[in-house]
Amino acid sequence: MHGAPVLEMRDISRRFGNTQALDGVSLRLYPGEIHALLGENGAGKSTLIKIMTGVHQPDSGQILLDGRPVHIGSTLEAQRLGIAAIYQEPLMYPDLNVAENIFIAHANRGPWVDWRRMYRDAENILSQLDVRLDVRQPARGLSVAAQQTVEIARALSLQVRVLIMDEPTAALSAHEVDQLFAIVQRLRDQGVAILFISHRLEEVFRIADRITILRDGQLISSAPRADVTPERAIRDMAGRAIELLFPRRDTVRDRVLVQVRDLGRTGVFSGISFDVREGEVLGFAGLVGARRTDVGLALFGIAPADSGTIVIDGHAVRITKPAQAMRYGIAYASEDRRGLGLSLPMSIAANITLPMLRRYLTPMGLLRRNAEASTAEEYRRRLSIRTPSVEVEVSRLSGGNQQKVMLSKWLNTKPRLLILDEPTRGIDVGAKAEVHQMIDDLAAEGVAIILISSDLPEVLAMSDRVLVMREGRQMGIFNRREATQERILAAAMGQSETLTS
Amino acid sequence: MSNRTVRIKVKTMTAWRQRIRPEQLRELSLVVLIAAALLIFGWQIENFLSARTFNRIATSVAIVGMVAIGQTLVVLTRNIDLSVGSIVGFTAYFVGSQLAANNAMGAPVAVALAVAVGGLMGLINGLIVAYGRVPAIITTLGTLAIYRMLLINYANARTVTVDSLPSWVVDFSRQTLLSIGDFAVRPLMVVTLATVVVFQFVLGYTVFGRRLYAIGSNPEAARFAGLPAQRLVLIAFTLCGMLAGLAGFLFLARFGTITAVAGQGIELESVAAVVVGGVNTFGGSGTALGALLGAFLIDLLGQGLLRWLGISEFWRDALLGLLILLAVASDAVILGWLRQLWQRGAEVNHGR
Numbered sequence: 001m002h003g004a005p006v007l008e009m010r011d012i013s014r015r016f017g018n019t020q021a022l023d024g025v026s027l028r029l030y031p032g033e034i035h036a037l038l039g040e041n042g043a044g045k046s047t048l049i050k051i052m053t054g055v056h057q058p059d060s061g062q063i064l065l066d067g068r069p070v071h072i073g074s075t076l077e078a079q080r081l082g083i084a085a086i087y088q089e090p091l092m093y094p095d096l097n098v099a100e101n102i103f104i105a106h107a108n109r110g111p112w113v114d115w116r117r118m119y120r121d122a123e124n125i126l127s128q129l130d131v132r133l134d135v136r137q138p139a140r141g142l143s144v145a146a147q148q149t150v151e152i153a154r155a156l157s158l159q160v161r162v163l164i165m166d167e168p169t170a171a172l173s174a175h176e177v178d179q180l181f182a183i184v185q186r187l188r189d190q191g192v193a194i195l196f197i198s199h200r201l202e203e204v205f206r207i208a209d210r211i212t213i214l215r216d217g218q219l220i221s222s223a224p225r226a227d228v229t230p231e232r233a234i235r236d237m238a239g240r241a242i243e244l245l246f247p248r249r250d251t252v253r254d255r256v257l258v259q260v261r262d263l264g265r266t267g268v269f270s271g272i273s274f275d276v277r278e279g280e281v282l283g284f285a286g287l288v289g290a291r292r293t294d295v296g297l298a299l300f301g302i303a304p305a306d307s308g309t310i311v312i313d314g315h316a317v318r319i320t321k322p323a324q325a326m327r328y329g330i331a332y333a334s335e336d337r338r339g340l341g342l343s344l345p346m347s348i349a350a351n352i353t354l355p356m357l358r359r360y361l362t363p364m365g366l367l368r369r370n371a372e373a374s375t376a377e378e379y380r381r382r383l384s385i386r387t388p389s390v391e392v393e394v395s396r397l398s399g400g401n402q403q404k405v406m407l408s409k410w411l412n413t414k415p416r417l418l419i420l421d422e423p424t425r426g427i428d429v430g431a432k433a434e435v436h437q438m439i440d441d442l443a444a445e446g447v448a449i450i451l452i453s454s455d456l457p458e459v460l461a462m463s464d465r466v467l468v469m470r471e472g473r474q475m476g477i478f479n480r481r482e483a484t485q486e487r488i489l490a491a492a493m494g495q496s497e498t499l500t501s
Numbered sequence: 502m503s504n505r506t507v508r509i510k511v512k513t514m515t516a517w518r519q520r521i522r523p524e525q526l527r528e529l530s531l532v533v534l535i536a537a538a539l540l541i542f543g544w545q546i547e548n549f550l551s552a553r554t555f556n557r558i559a560t561s562v563a564i565v566g567m568v569a570i571g572q573t574l575v576v577l578t579r580n581i582d583l584s585v586g587s588i589v590g591f592t593a594y595f596v597g598s599q600l601a602a603n604n605a606m607g608a609p610v611a612v613a614l615a616v617a618v619g620g621l622m623g624l625i626n627g628l629i630v631a632y633g634r635v636p637a638i639i640t641t642l643g644t645l646a647i648y649r650m651l652l653i654n655y656a657n658a659r660t661v662t663v664d665s666l667p668s669w670v671v672d673f674s675r676q677t678l679l680s681i682g683d684f685a686v687r688p689l690m691v692v693t694l695a696t697v698v699v700f701q702f703v704l705g706y707t708v709f710g711r712r713l714y715a716i717g718s719n720p721e722a723a724r725f726a727g728l729p730a731q732r733l734v735l736i737a738f739t740l741c742g743m744l745a746g747l748a749g750f751l752f753l754a755r756f757g758t759i760t761a762v763a764g765q766g767i768e769l770e771s772v773a774a775v776v777v778g779g780v781n782t783f784g785g786s787g788t789a790l791g792a793l794l795g796a797f798l799i800d801l802l803g804q805g806l807l808r809w810l811g812i813s814e815f816w817r818d819a820l821l822g823l824l825i826l827l828a829v830a831s832d833a834v835i836l837g838w839l840r841q842l843w844q845r846g847a848e849v850n851h852g853r
Contacts, residue, residue, distance in 0.1 A: 302725065323727035332725065340725055343718040345785045354715055355726040357708045366706045409726075 004067060005030050006193045007052070007083065007162045012061035014047055021047040023217040024061070029162055029193040034184065036196045036208035036225075040237050040489065041288055041454040044217040045197055049164050052195075053085050054078040079105060082161035084154075088170045088289070090147035094140035098122060101139050102153045125153045129183050145176035152183060163187065164195045169203055170289050170471075181207055199287045201230050201493045213237055230495055238456070238485035251279040251443040252464050258417055258448065260299075263308035268294045269472035272308070276417065276448040281439060283463030284452040286492050291472040292452045293335065296419045299450075300332035301325040312417075326355060329416035333406055335425060335452070337399075341406040344395035348387060349376035351394050352409045379408035384434060400431030407438065418442065419450045424458060436462060456485055470494050527779040531794040535801060542805035549808065552683030558804055560674070562796050563689035564589070564751050568767055569774035569792040570693075570700050571623075571744030574737040576775050577704075577717045579784030580630060580637035582738065583768045585745040587648035588622045590764030592749030594652055597661035597759045604667045611670075615750035616743045622648055623742015627735035645768065649761075656761040663757030674754040689751050693793070696744065700789035713737060717784025766818070773799055773821045777828040799824055 005028040014022040022044045029035055039045045050056040051063070054072035062069050065081055072078050093101055099122035122135040131149050139147065148168055155163055165184070169177045184207065188194060198204055204211060205225065212222040213236040220236045221228075255278045264270035269291040276282050284292040298305040301319040310317050312328050319325045325332070334340040342351055353360055353372045360368050360375075376390035383404040387397060394405055403423065410418060420439070424432040439462055443449055453459045459466055466483045468475040468491040475491040543550040568585050575582045592615045599614065600606055622644070629640045663671055677685040704710035716723040716730045723730055748767075753759060778795025780787025802824070803817050812820075 300725075321727070322725055323729075326727050334725060339719075340721045343715050343722050343785065345718045345781070346714060350711065350714070354711070354723075354728075357711055361708070365708075367708065367711065369706070 003030070005064075006066065008062075008064040008067075009048070009052070010062040010064060012048070012051060012058045012063075014051065014056060014058050016047075020217050022051070022058070025214065025217070025219045027212060027219070027222070029195060031161070031191045031193050032188050033209045034188055034194045034196055034207055036198070036204040036211045037214065038197075038201075038204065038211060038233060038237055039214035040456060042216075043214040043237070045214055046166075047217075048214070049085060049166060049195070049197070052078065052083055052162070052164060054083075079158050082159055083164070084158060084160045084162070085164035085166060086148060086151040086155065086168060088167040090144065090151045092139045092142075092147050092150070095138060097136050097138050098133055098142075098150055099135040101150050102135075102157055105154060105158060121157070122153070125156050128156065129153060129186065131183070143176070144171045145173075145180065148172075148180065149183065152187070156187075160192060162193045162195065164197075166197045167199065167289070168196075169198055169200060177203065199289070199493055201233065201495055204233075205230060234486055234489050234493070234495065238489050248281070248440055248462060248464075249444060251440070251446075253278040253280075253446060257312065258299075259309075259311040261309045261311070263295065263298065263305045263310065265294065265298055265303065265305050265307075268303070269298075269469070270307070272467075272469075272474050274467055274474075274477060276450065278416075278446045278448055279443045280464045281443055281449045281451055281462055283459035283466040284450060284469065285456060285459045285466050285488050286454075286469040286475075288454065289471065290469040290492065292469050293421055294472070295469070296332055296421050296450065296452055299325065299417075299419060300330055302332075326413055329414075330419065331410035331413045331415035331417070332419040333410045333421060333423060335422035337402055337406045341409075342394050342402060345393055347393055348380070348385070348390045348397075348405050349373050351405055352376050352379060352412050354409065355413050375412060376408070379404075379411065383408055383438060400427035403427050403431065403435070407435070411442070415447060417448045417450065419452070421452045422454065423451070424453070424455065456488060460485065460488070468492050528788065528791050528794060531778065531791065531798060535794065535798050538798065538801050538805060542801075542809060546805065546809050549805065552685070554804065556685055556687065558797070558800050559690045560687060560755060562793070562800050563687075563693040564748050564755065565767060565770045565774055565800070566693045566793045566796040567696060567748040567751060568745050568771040569778070569796050570696055570789045571741030571748075572771040572775045573704075573778075573780050573787055573789050573792040574700070574713060575637070575741045576772075576780050576782060577713045577784055577787060578734050578737050579717045579720065580734060580737070581641065581772065581782075582623075582626060582741050582745075583638065583641040583772075584622065584626060584644040584648055585741065585748075585771055586764045586767035586769075587645050587652065588619050588742055588745040588764075589749040589752055589767050590759075590762070591622070591648050591652045591655075592618045592746040593752040593756075593763050594656055594661060594759045594761065596750055597666065597753045598656075598659075600667055600670060600753075601661055601665035606667070608669060608673070612747070612750055615746045615753075617746070619746015619749060620739050620743040623739040623745065624735070626742065627738030630738060631731040631734040649765075652763075653761045658761070661753075661757075661759040666753075666757060670754050671757050674751075689755060692747075692751065696747070697789050697793045704788060709733070709736070714785055717781075718786070769818070769821055770796070770799070773825045773828075776825050779828075795828075 007029040009025065009027040012022050012025045025044065025048060037045050047056060051058050054074045054077050063072060064070065070081060072081065093104060096104065099118050102122045102125065103118055119135050126133055126135065129149065129152065133146060133149065139150065142150070168180060172180060184194060196208060208225050210222065210224055211228045211233065213220045213233060215237060256275050257278050258276045261273050263272040272295055274282060284295070286292050294303065297303045299310065299319065301321045301324050304320045310319060317328060319328065338344065343354065349372045353375060357367065360371050362368055373390055379385065380387065380390055385401050385404045387401060394402055397405065407423065424435050439449060439451065451459065451462055460483055465477055465479050466488060467477045468488055470492050478487060539550065568589060572582060572585060595618055596611055596615045600611055626641055626644055629635050630637045674687065674689055676688055678688060678691060679686040704713065712728050712733055715726065716728060716733055720730060749764065752764060774796035775787070775792045776782060777799055778787065778791035778793070780792060799821065803820060806812050806820065
């Protein structure tokens with residue numbers, strides 16, 4: 001229908017450590033076609049884009065441009081070949097003006113800037129997109145939508161033939177989405193091939209000509225939009241084999257520990273309501289950008305909520321600082337263990353005892369290092385942290401062992417509510433099973449656990465109930481029997497229940 | 502080698518490795534460097550290894566070392582205090598002029614005054630950095646100039662002279678507490694050594710010390726652990742100011758004659774001492790002892806090169822700069838290298 005494809009990915013595979021991120025994926029992009037790429041978190045979409053834009057190299061497979069094999073070694077090479085990508089967060093130089101931002105990638109034009117010509121060309125490109133923007137205005141202060149337009153203009157100035165849009169609508173209002181789609185359709189009519197990635201199914205069905213679905217690094221289906229229904233798309237995205245299904249014990253007690261009602265933080269999330277009982281694991285499911293972490297941070301006082309109530313043990317509380325949260329028995333193990341979780345140059349023992357140092361004082365007020373070491377030894381045994389000694393700096397441990405040190409640190413605060421944010425991301429299968437065992441053991445001891453995880457099978461296997469979020473809103477709470485991958489994905493993508501059942 | 506000897510060797514290696522960490526090796530390597538410098542200078546320069554050289558270095562290290570301890574506290578939190586030179590100068594002059602005006606003032610009052618004035622100046626730095634969120638390098642560059650200006654205004658081109666001071670001040674620095682042969686143990690050095698011992702202890706065995714390392718090595722993780730980062734930074738700056746104030750008193754006792762330029766350049770010397778002494782400029786590691794050893798090594802090299810190659814005083818500053826760069830470069834290289842060795846050893850053990 002469109003003749004020959006511009007860009008063809010043939011049998012692309014790529015491995016990262018133990019993860020097969022892409023496994024023999026083939027994809028053809030035709031000029032004048034909007035091609036939607038769907039998949040759960042970790043399905044391989046990002047890796048595929050990064051290979052197209054030269055950030056990663058495939059382990060095997062071929063990339064053909066106009067039918068000829070090409071090698072894309074860097075984003076610069078990708079741009080020269082006419083392949084560009086724009087992301088959810090536009091890449092802007094805030095102190096440069098619109099025109100400069102559009103032409104920033106144009107090197108090799110001699111040492112002098114021809115300002116008049118640059119402004120004229122910038123205006124031409126923007127009018128081609130039917131967008132009105134002052135090209136002399138600095139990028140700082142432009143709305144996200146306007147910044148995206150500038151990015152699209154930048155791509156156009158480079159004679160783009162393949163435009164990859166990675167969740168471009170995530171930060172836009174409905175009206176801005178309409179405008180963006182008008183631009184995208186105009187580009188399509190000009191013969192640009194567009195690869196469109198979104199977590200919003202209704203958008204995909206509104207704009208895409210073809211829908212391709214990835215799951216676990218494999219291509220599951222690729223068909224014209226007319227042949228795909230939302231139900232089928234969701235089924236194809238979910239349907240993931242649950243390996244390592246963890247047998248959870250029934251540990252939920254009657255006593256409600258924390259009641260959250262209508263919790264919100266302006267501009268971030270709102271209307272979050274749930275109960276957690278002692279011994280219960282409440283899973284938080286959702287796609288990237290669902291704002292689950294922000295709810296965790298609010299409960300821990302890092303970025304406090306500004307509306308709604310939190311009731312602990314029957315008392316309404318306000319939590320504005322981590323120290324306060326810890327006093328109420330709340331602990332939060334961050335997803336970003338290197339950035340937010342651990343003090344890498346410090347020893348295992350010093351990391352574990354840090355939040356609770358006062359527990360290790362002699363009557364004179366001095367630290368009992370032996371006591372610290374024995375606490376660390378206890379967790380080293382309990383979580384099987386593999387290290388020659390607890391005095392080793394954390395920076396020298398493997399990812400899985402670092403994760404265990406961070407968990408030890410928070411377990412050592414003896415929490416009653418433990419918030420685990422992506423506790424198994426980036427760790428190997430063995431360590432993952434150990435973390436799952438730990439969660440089950442803690443629940444059996446009566447600890448309430450909020451498990452935020454993008455690994456849907458993990459959430460389903462570990463949780464007693466699952467709260468689903470989408471774009472800062474609560475889409476529903478499913479108990480263990482109701483929670484299926486299809487239902488949770490449908491909720492996470494904003495599809496109503498009736499669509500899937 | 503029989504199996505048994507291998508096992509014993511591995512065992513002792515393990516025990517040794519568990520006790521000494523690469524970071525402590527850093528202090529050890531400073532001691533080795535100091536010994537090497539002493540040997541070379543002693544061999545090359547006539548009369549270098551004399552009581553006179555020792556006493557001279559010890560007295561000047563006492564002052565820079567005292568400032569360097571405070572600088573260590575600040576650098577541990579990923580900050581820097583460039584105003585210490587002006588604090589030393591201001592307190593030296595201020596306390597000197599008070600003593601000159603009131604000869605009856607006793608030693609405890611004079612010392613307390615020095616510490617209080619220094620502490621106040623440190624407190625101001627700390628407030629601006631921790632609560633005003635102005636980068637430390639900018640803040641203290643500003644207060645470096647401001648405190649110096651205050652001193653110049655206050656001094657109004659006058660000089661505190663030895664004669665105007667009560668005699669105990671000058672005696673304090675000349676006194677010999679204990680002598681081993683010609684090597685004299687002077688009160689200045691004792692005060693600084695005692696302070697090093699105290700802060701070595703504070704850093705190693707108190708909640709405050711541990712928290713300083715924590716906010717330096719990962720401020721975000723420290724926040725998540727509920728540490729009051731702002732207050733800790735404020736305290737670090739205040740203590741740094743207090744120690745600089747104390748150093749100002751030592752300065753007064755050593756020189757007796759104080760002008761408005763007193764203490765200029767100490768900021769650079771203290772930063773050099775701290776960096777050479779193995780305190781990581783990105784925060785999180787280093788000790789008070791290391792900083793003192795760093796100050797000692799720098800002074801030793803300065804004195805030695807001065808006499809050996811006949812380099813001029815002006816070269817000393819260049820030498821300082823060079824040492825800072827070398828120390829930062831070697832920090833990464835040497836430490837990485839030591840770690841690798843350590844790791845290899847650990848793997849051998851682990852494999853067994």
